Amino acid sequence: MNSAKGTAIVYDWIDKWGGVERVLLALSEIFPEADFFTSYYDKEGAAWAKNLKIKTSFVDKLPRFIKKGRITSFPFYSYVFESFDFSAYDLVVSVTSSFAKSVITKPGTQHLCYLLTPTRYLWIQPENYFQNNFIFSLIKPYINCIKNWDLVVAQRPDKIISISQTVADRCQRYYKRKSKVVYPPFDVEYWKQVQSAKFPSARAQGEGKVQSYSSKFKVVENKRYFLVVSRLEPYKKIDLVINVFNQLALQSKNRSHQDCTSLIIVGGGSQEKKLKKIAGGNIYFYNKLTDEELGCLYSRAQALIMPQEEDFGYVSLEAQFFGCPVIAYKKGGATETVIAGKTGLFFDSQTKESLIKALERFEAKSYNIRTNTKKFGPENVERFDKRIFNKKFNETISNITTQNSNPKTQN
The missing domain is CATH 3.40.50.2000 (Glycogen Phosphorylase B;)
Structure with a gap:
């Protein structure tokens, strides 16, 4: 599917290889000219991404121990994705289990979120992600503030696709949004x-x-x-x-x-x-x-x-x-x-x-x-074959880009 102006794909961080990264490669095949936006890019840990056109945020310039640490990098992520400019694109696809869905788009740019899960360390047993109970007690008020912000920015995408019915149920429970299920591609x-x-x-x-x-x-x-x-x-x-x-x-x-x-x-x-x-x-x-x-x-x-x-x-x-x-x-x-x-x-x-x-x-x-x-x-x-994923994903893109959307009010 080709966009008149261009397509941007946004992911939380590109730093490893796993199931989600296979999704990103599948999207790069659907959108071969797409630009990828992310908080930071670890070239050694994510060698698979070497041929992608990747644009990073200010977090990429921070010391490694800060950007790789979920606690030390935590304060930055409410700003990272809002800092990107997507005015040159008419389609933005965010792939996220964290804050990539918070991107801000202007009227005329469609934002599709492929939701991996609502942010786990905010909504789903956050204490499991902060092993030090003292640190967790200190940052718990901040986590509650970020939860409120996360709920607000989850309303920004024009459409949300969930990777499973499990995630769709969470999306409804935590974000109060319905979402279609498109399973990740198995090649x-x-x-x-x-x-x-x-x-x-x-x-x-x-x-x-x-x-x-x-x-x-x-x-x-x-x-x-x-x-x-x-x-x-x-x-x-x-x-x-x-x-x-x-x-x-x-x-x-x-x-x-x-x-x-x-x-x-x-x-x-x-x-x-x-x-x-x-x-x-x-x-x-x-x-x-x-x-x-x-x-x-x-x-x-x-x-x-x-x-x-x-x-x-x-x-x-x-x-x-x-x-x-x-x-x-x-x-x-x-x-x-x-x-x-x-x-x-x-x-x-x-x-x-x-x-x-x-x-x-x-x-x-x-x-x-x-x-x-x-x-x-x-x-x-x-x-779960990749051909089914490609077909359903392209159908969804076609539907949202051909709709006569009303101007959006940014959160």
Whole structure:
């Protein structure tokens, strides 16, 4: 879809690689001439963005420890996106879980917000994001002020699209706005290329058996393992999974079983050192893996564990594509991407007891679930294919740009 004047895509910060960044790349294909606006750009952490035309704010010039720290950078974000000038564009697409939706546009410029979630550290258990209770008590009055401001600026977009029904419900609850759901794109063709490149003879051998296995994973090559793929942040609840597998290892040792079930954790984040410190010897950490290496892990894992309430849960689609079942907390985006009994199972509460019971249920029927996931997983992810995303996104853009909009009153 081409705009007469131009398109701007706005994202909170471009500093890493993950599910949201795949969305940004998909948008760059829809709008190949678009300019990207962001608070700051980490060229090393976000090497994938090197070919994008990126414009940054004054935050990009601040010392690294300030702009990378969510607490130290917090005071700046109510000003960052309002400082950008979008007069040269007739379409602005904000992609945000934070404050990118606060951009100010003039009459004649349409603003579409692709909402990842209402700002988590304002609306959804903010205490989980500020581990120091003393600091949280100090800044709580400021957080309440920013919440009020966030509610006001959430009225600025002409239209909001949510990435899941979970997020659409939050949007209605916190921002008092209805939103259409367009699921993020899962590039089925790309993942097929990854699969065939890494496992060229997998189909010939049957059941997706891995023929070559990265030397990185030799330590678990002959072990049964479960998998976590996630950023290592407090709200992701990775400590819950670690505590469960520490307990399982202890029980196995007491029963004199030499080879207890292992856990592989893929990802990085602010909690990495803390999580490694509490992890037992049956738990292994990896970071910055290629998609081919991830494919190796998914293909051999017993199941992917998702202990957090996800906004959408892109990794659950990756797992299902490779025939890996998903054991997920029964709340949030996973309830929209995982089919109970066919591609995984759920646990009801974020407690050790609930997750252990889910693992026991999985062990009792693992053959059936794994067989079902190999059959239904690749079929299920087709519902989220990139072609569907492109079609629905373009339809939405066409609708809002052809409407005879009344002049907007800026908040």
